[in-house]
Amino acid sequence: MSNVAQIPTSFGHELRACLRCKLVKTYDQFRESGCENCSFFNMDKDHEMVGECTTSNFTGVISVMDPSRSWSARWLRIARFVPGCYALAVSEALSDDLQALCEENRVQYVPPKHV
Numbered sequence: 001m002s003n004v005a006q007i008p009t010s011f012g013h014e015l016r017a018c019l020r021c022k023l024v025k026t027y028d029q030f031r032e033s034g035c036e037n038c039s040f041f042n043m044d045k046d047h048e049m050v051g052e053c054t055t056s057n058f059t060g061v062i063s064v065m066d067p068s069r070s071w072s073a074r075w076l077r078i079a080r081f082v083p084g085c086y087a088l089a090v091s092e093a094l095s096d097d098l099q100a101l102c103e104e105n106r107v108q109y110v111p112p113k114h115v
């Protein structure tokens with residue numbers, strides 16, 4: 001895992017947000033190097049996971065360069081995540097299987113409230 005997330009190289013519709021941590025990158029970036037916060041999803045090894053763990057269904061993007069000090073990062077509960085671009089809201093939830101995977105890896109998953 002690197003200390004800084006990749007910054008999206010384009011802002012077209014291939015932009016996707018991780019369903020667990022809301023990190024925003026392009027589809028290709030998720031496929032090539034997975035999610036910097038959720039390496040246990042193994043998106044870089046199992047490319048089908050990119051479709052299951054990320055969504056194009058999100059609103060707003062903020063860039064967070066110092067998550068431990070940013071109030072917006074605290075509000076988004078991403079204070080412990082790597083600096084990068086994050087979605088303000090994701091309107092899809094992880095599947096039950098993937099929520100179980102989070103539990104197995106002892107990572108917190110907070111489902112969106114409006115699903």
Ligand SMILES: [Zn+2]
Binds near residue numbers: 035036
């Ligand atoms: Zn993630």
